[in-house]
Amino acid sequence: MNKVIKDLLSRKSFIFSIIIIGFFSILAVAAPALTTYSNPYLPSQQYVAAPYAVPSWATIFPQYKELPPDVSFTFTKYVSSDSSYVTAVNASYIKVVVPPGQTVNVSFPFKWNWSHPYDVVVSFKLLTPSTTSFVVNLYFNGLYAMELCPVPFPVEPAVSISPGKVNSVVFDSKYISPANSPFASELPLSEQPLAAYEFPSYALPKPGTYNVTVSFENTGSSKEVFVMSLPSYSSLGYVYGKLGTDDNGASVFAEFVYGARFDLYLSLLASALIIGIGLFIGLLAGYVGGFTDLSLNALTDFFLLIPGLPLLVVLISIFDVTGTIVNVNKPILILLIISLLSWPGTAKIIRGQTLSLKGRTFVEAAKALGEGNLRILFRHILPNLMGILFAQLAYDVPGVILAESGLDFLGLGITGFPTWGNMLGFATYNVSFINGFAWWWVLPPGIGIVLLSTAFYFFGSAMLDVLSPYKLRGE
Template sequence: MNKLLRDLMSRKTFIFSVVVIGFFAVLAVAAPFLTPYNNPYRVGQQFVAAPYAVPAWATVFPQYKNLPPDVRITLTPSLAYESSGEVSQLNSSTLKVTVPPGDTVNVTFPLRWNWSSPYDVRLSFTLVTPNTQYFQVNLFVRDFYLMSLSPLPIPPEVTVVPGKPNPVIFSTELVNPGNSPYVASLPVQDQSLASLELPKMLLPKPGTYNVTLSFVNTGKTTEMFLVTLPGYSSLGYAYGRLGTDDNGASVFSEFVYGARFDLYLSLVASAIIIGIGLIIGLLAGYVGGFTDLTLNAFTDFFLLIPGLPLLIVLISIFDITGTIVNVNKAVLILLIISLLSWPGTAKIIRGQTLTLRNRTFVEAARALGESRMRILFKHIVPNLMGILFAQLAYDVPGVILAESGLDFLGLGITEFPTWGNMLGYATNNVSFVNGFAWWWVLPPGLGIVFISVAFYYFGTAMLDVLSPYKLRGE
């Protein structure tokens, strides 16, 4: 065993393969601890940042330098305000605003902004108004009259309940002529674009901008308002380790869970392929005669079948007939790939078994009266371990490529991330991006390349070290 380990560790390609495979294995196993999003294709786990947000570390490059991250802050008021009224801090999170009759009190909250414009702008606070109908509370950002709150349901004013706590949310994504005075003032042809243009106009570049709440008392008595400190939030264009996709979902989460699925599927499928190939190859090679002829013809028939086209046809048929509704699609793909991929392994094992059955140690075992099963599993299978390990390693990339090809074409897994459907979605949406979404395309592409090369080197090393007959001709 020490010699075996020394032989393996002396090969740089083997060390490389172990490091790469170990990296992806750890990534897959630790996926639930690395990201809170276990399925970024679900609507509830999307828009964690703006669509096509670059990785946060990419802001070191000049073209991404001023891109904003996600921002969530609580605004605090400036001390100055214009009115004969009074503004006081009721507690750490609530202001009391007293407004004389017929007067207006403006409370300004400075917003310090250090980046280019965000994807959206969202302001939220809770408002308790006087128990009358003679008031109005208006929201401004800079000089933009964004929202008007009133007890009277007169659009574009938003109705509030007098004397009760009213949660108030302003979002640029939800503005329309019915809830925003600014949008209502726009020409009709521009109103539909307001939600896209407003963030660029409200926070166009780095600077300090004022968010103002204007409390208007139209009655004849002094009135009091309670308002919590406004919370500001916006989705940024720089996010996380690998940015976001077209739905604002975390590409890093998609990548690690894609690695988890692809590795699991490929290892299970490869084990099934090795199992089928071993049984058929052993029987054909050792028994010989009519059994060998029959099994060899059966294997040749499967070898003649074009694998990927048949896989596409079968999946399409199952989709159309509804069979796939009753069977887990991942399991179905696993079984189909396994049942179409064993002939190559069976041929290799058959050929090696044919050479082993005539070896002296097998003849000696047969002369001693050992059973056929004992000879197979005690003398022949141990001498096939190099081939078996190598074939297992060689089959993994094949399975990943076949499954990824299906997903890329949209015929495979679509309800949760895989490397294949990540590449498919990225390719389909790249024409809508202002530039090349490299942070979405490169991780799954490089993942497939590195894992395939690593398993090839791993299989080659195991074949060389475990095969006593130097099957590669060395």
């Protein structure tokens, strides 16, 4: 055993394969600890940042330097048009007294250090008077963002609030329209559908100091008193995390680590099943011989003639159309189909080596000593196949990964949670419709597939060379 380990460790290709396989294995096992998202394809786990946000470290490049990150804070300072009418209730709330027929403005300044964000969200609590003689307006750096009026529901584009109650006021630029925002209603008709996209670029076009202003207008004949919380601000930026975001604003890093987890699990299980089927048929055909060998060899040749990937695509398509996948777990179905179409090569190799081994002197000696067939198979032949089995297992893993990734890339495989294949498929489809190349979305799964496939090939070659007592590779 020491000689085997020493021989393996003397091979640079083996060390490379162990490092790469170990890295992705740790990534797969530790996926839940590495990211807070369990399935970034769920709508509830999307829009953690703007769509196509670049990785945080990419801001070292000049073209990404001014892109904003996610920003969230609560205002701590305010300036009023008349300080005698605005007083602090406590650290979180202020009281605004508005004389009859007058307007009091309260501005909340903040400093912005980047280009415009993806969206703008301002929220606060507002206790309104019990009358209906007031209007509250929200301005974002001079832009007329929202008008708040007491119920009954006001004429568009105002938003209704309840008199004499605590109202939760939220302005979210993603959802503005001519029906709820004066900004949107004042745009030309051709631009109104794009109001949600244009507001952030108008409100925060470049670095500078900006103001959120809340305007309290008293339309009655007696003073009105308002109590409001200090507003909170948040916005989604175009910079996020280790690997940025996809077209839905979901974390690409979370997709990548869970894609590694799924691809490794599926490929290892499928490869083990391929080895099991191939070992059983190859041993039986090679050792028993005769009609059994002829029949099993014919069956193996038949499966070898079938074009694997096209048949895989056809079968999955049929199951999709007939609704079979609704009643059967799709990953398990893919695993079984790939395994049932991939065992013939392993069976051929096992059969050929079994034919060679059963004619050797130590097997003939075991027969002469009266050992049974099962004992000969498990004690003498199977141990001498370990090099081939380890090598075939390692060779099958990249084959399974590529087959499954191909299905996902075509949209016929897994679509409900991340895999490297569907990451590449979604990235390829969506990047063609945007002005640019989302390299942070395309490269990680592509490099992962190449590295992991290469590592398993080197691992299998090393195990075949070291564990096989016979130079099966002709060396």
